[in-house]
Amino acid sequence: ELRWLFAVEGSRNGIWDWDISTGEVFLSDRWKEMIGYAPDELAGVFQTWETRLHPDDRDIVLDALQEYVSGKSKEFESVHRLRHREGHYVWVLDRGMLVDWDPQGRPTRMIGIHMDVSESAKNHAAINELVDQSVTGRKMLPDVFMARLSQFLTQGNSSGQWGALLLVEVDRLGLVATLNSHELERLLTQVAARLSSYFTENITVGRLESGDFVLLAKDLAIDASVAARRALALASELRQVIARPFHYGHHHFELSANVGICLLDSIETLDPALVMRRAELAALSAKQPGQAGCAFYHAEMDLRQSRDEQLQQELQAALQQDSMTLMFQPVMNAHSELVSAEVLTRWYRADGEFIPPAEFVALAEQGGMIAELDFWVANRVCQFIQTSHAQGRSLPTLTLNISVFSFGQADFVDVLIALVKEHGIAANQLGIELNEAALLMQPQFVAERVSKLVDAGIGIVLDHFGSGSSALSCLANQPLVAVKLDMSCIDSLATMPQRVKALIVSAQQFNLHVVAKGVESPQHYQAFVEFGCDGYQGYLFSRALNQADFIQLVCPCPLLRSV
Structure with missing residues (x-):
């Protein structure tokens, strides 16, 4: 204990040691110093800490502590304010862990540390600003951070050392719908405090209004390749730090992040806005498959971005002009009977160039148009179903691919259900296909929206089953109607057929x-039949059909013959 005390005190962090059964608390000298008291002041009792909590933080902090002590959460970590002797409040990052239990298994002792995240020398001004900044604040970085970046780019890089700007985009799917603006701000403040307290003196932290963060890393190395390796290691470390669970009230969040890296040499003098732009391009690239959430800026990204911006403008125009095309991919049963169809979207530019769906969907997501695209498809399909019903055609269930970004928007499900009701779509006539990322967002958020969809008669299909590692929880917890195997299962038929069979059996266990x-x-086809699949989709049965050909498949016209 003495060695532990010496190590923590040497790091200038305060420590506390709480005897839960008696309420006595040991408070280190540094702990007291953080809030303006001398070593011989303040009583060593739980109320010393509790009564100094900011009124707006008190219930949240005490609830988080109780959940940890009672075993409902795995760790205790909180960012909150403590009243200083002089009357103002100090922001602290508080971490604690249980270390002792009685024979009945009840916790009896807990130790922890306090880190001052409001008066940290390396981030004092930036932290103060981000704490005061609201979700609806400026769209620029805090002025203090931009000033430091500008100073580094013009004069602070004279040592010949490479630096790096890292843009950290936190995945906030489901957060906006789960938390109000104040709660979201407090959660992002916890992220900021964790980052600012974790990294070393040569790293400065700033924050964008969207909840994304930027770090300026100085003096990485003289050699460019060494600097790049260290920047990549830092980016990986950032993602791990953010991935540690956050607790806010009764909510438990496990966040993920993508990191874009722009290396800064000691020769080229760049404008801070240009450096930011390059980091943003790298962050976009980091989202692509195979990047593992991290990517470096390179010059080709500028050319790619120019094309992407042009395509985004054309995509917006195509949606407004209703010039995209719907296709229908039939799903057959073992008797080659049509049981449903997946609705696909195709886009041809004015010059006839075909833009692959994966490309324009990614562009729609990056440009904030993905919900508009999904609604366009849903509206067109509802019109098609309504018209077909009026003309006496009976269509199979049509399923729409819904992006995880669309599903994560607060009002998407409500608007979709309103659209279905407006067109008088019968139950089970329309379904949606979601991948597991959508169903593994915050449980309360998902449960509420899934329940609304089921009540509206919209079936939910889990797509790409077998591509991730957590889909089994989706099978157990969500009222799905079907799963679609991931395309990788085709290759696995030859290399690992037992994997494919296990996936199919696991889904069948849930009917x-x-x-x-x-x-x-x-x-x-034969392999999947032997494994017990219920439906089959692919070129063996049919390619994706345009609307006219799909109608012909559903209701074939009688052949004319001469008499």
């Missing part, structure tokens, strides 16, 4: 229909 995708050969 779910299993659809095999990408079935292009009789061999594929």
